Amino acid sequence: MAAGSVAGMIITLLKAIHIMALLLWTAGLLSLPLMLARHEEGEHQFRYARIRKFTHYSYTRLVTPAAVIAIAAGTPLIFLRGMFVPWLFAKLALVAMLVALHAFVGHIVLKMGEEAGEQQPPPAWPMMTGLCVLILGILILVLLKPPLDVQQLPDLLRAPVGRQLPLEEVPN
Ligand code: HEM
16 A cells, blocks of 8 residues: 555544544533533532532543543644644644633532532633633634734744743753
8 A cells, every 4th residue: 555545544544533532522621611500509419429420520531531632633643744834833822722721620620529618610601601712713723724924923932032041040
């Protein structure tokens, strides 16, 4: 089999894994704030335990592994497709924010289950809005692949400015 067609097959396979995993990741991330919001003040132990198990297992067994798989399949695609283009770096900046929101959702899941005292989840809509904006932004970038102009970026991001690190020298 020609090397080109093997590379093509690997790209197709990685893209399929990437898309399946990110569907699970984003759907799970959108569902978790809604599930968490179902906790009520003074709720019965049975109901609390059910929501707690659901959110904990979804986060640890489904949503986080899906995020790791989506990123693990997406990263080699950058090199196999030679995609060193501005829209991809903009997409990665949005993905970094999505990962930060993912960690925040995990923090709420943990807080609801393992912190002492009465806990109330934050309202779902700010998290849902942030997630929707980021996911939509990523999809627009990856599907439209807009020709972003790096010349528009501030000099600080385009050329070395010759400053020192704002840290003490690392000891040897
Ligand atoms: C670190 C995380 C990620 C990396 C490194 C990454 C990288 C990539 C690369 C290199 C491609 C191939 C682009 C092409 O062949 O045209 C791709 C495709 C794609 N990515 Fe990602 N991606 C990441 C996360 C995400 C996320 C979070 C989403 C959506 C929420 C997403 C949505 C897509 C879609 C829909 C495609 C298919 C685009 C097409 O075939 O036209 N990616 N990704």
